[in-house]
Amino acid sequence: MALTKRQRHLTEEVKHLLDVLRLSPDVSDVDQELRTTHLEMARRYLVTSGVLSRYLLMDELLNDVICRDFFPRDRSYPQL
Numbered sequence: 796m797a798l799t800k801r802q803r804h805l806t807e808e809v810k811h812l813l814d815v816l817r818l819s820p821d822v823s824d825v826d827q828e829l830r831t832t833h834l835e836m837a838r839r840y841l842v843t844s845g846v847l848s849r850y851l852l853m854d855e856l857l858n859d860v861i862c863r864d865f866f867p868r869d870r871s872y873p874q875l
Contacts, residue, residue, distance in 0.1 A: 816840060817833070817836070817837070818837045818840055818841065819837070820834070820837065822834060
């Protein structure tokens with residue numbers, strides 16, 4: 796199944812970000828002495844970004860609950 800134009804663009808963007816952040820699991824271009832360090836750093840970046848994403852989502856959800864407790868429901872968020 797062929798990718799749409801948008802999907803191709805996103806794929807290229809993700810590849811570019813992986814190159815910029817040096818998160819590729821392909822270590823053939825990395826000096827042999829630095830390969831383990833390269834892979835450990837890539838793993839650390841991925842874990843950190845996953846944890847931060849979940850933390851930020853939980854923070855947003857808790858903020859919604861707090862706003863509903865302090866402000867009546869008869870007004871929407873843009874009206875606040």
